[in-house]
Amino acid sequence: MNACWPNSIADRIFQLYMLDYLDGWQILAVLLLPLIYLCRRPIKIAYFNILQSVLKRRVKFSDCYIGQLKYVGGIDISFVKDDAVHACISLVVLDIESLETVFSRNKMIHMTCEYIPGYLAFRETPHISKLLKKVRDDCPMFYPDVLIVDGNGRLHRKEFGLACQTGVTCDIPCVGVAKNLYQMEGCLRDNEHKSAIDKLKSPGDKFEIRNKKNTVIGCALRTTAASTKPVYVSEGHRVSLDTACRVVAKCSKYRVPEPVRLADILSREALRQSEKS
């Protein structure tokens, strides 16, 4: 059963309202979101489509940093096996030069929305934005300058995936990193794609991924010498694809960039600890 109200919804509406992201009708639209979580899948999808297109108008696929890039944040959510509700979300903040953890926080949550491919953001963004807001209030000195989430940004059917929605909702520069290719028309795991992967020889090598409309929406990036399989990097918000790739390449010791990797380890560990007690 997912018949419960997301307790973050008030925060979310307020946040969007304050950022001047929503007019009257759109506020109504977001107010209805918890009700929509209870509806059937086709209704959810129709509604999510509308919200995506509303929020998409705010996304910026260009570099607009304020100040210097110092802290990189990573977000990940881990789940309990056979339990669709209980999960743990972790935020890790690293110094981009030394790659040392300067801050981390995790929190037990319960998911209110099922996973629908293409609409991952509606499942994860409420929790991410809540955690970020808390960090911004409690320890603003460690608030990340750029955030890496594990999920796509612009590399998405509607060019508006998790990283975009998180970036826009929280108004933070955001990069999307996916471990698998999100397949859609014009971008498939076919032989052409596989042969392009084979051409990636050294860390930092990448190739563009294009839309059906021939727009560059993301990159396959080889992060280390050891990993044959690339990660898929795309713009989230307030970063260009070029910058996104540079940030990801810079903080990759292993295939998955450190912030996301450490967040994954931390949230998994926290989940195991809470299971014992």
Next chain:
DNA sequence: GCGACAG
């Protein structure tokens, strides 16, 4: 309508 499908 059917299949594919980030986490």
Next chain:
DNA sequence: ATCTTGTCGC
């Protein structure tokens, strides 16, 4: 997302 040890190779 989750289950899951060792093992082969640089």
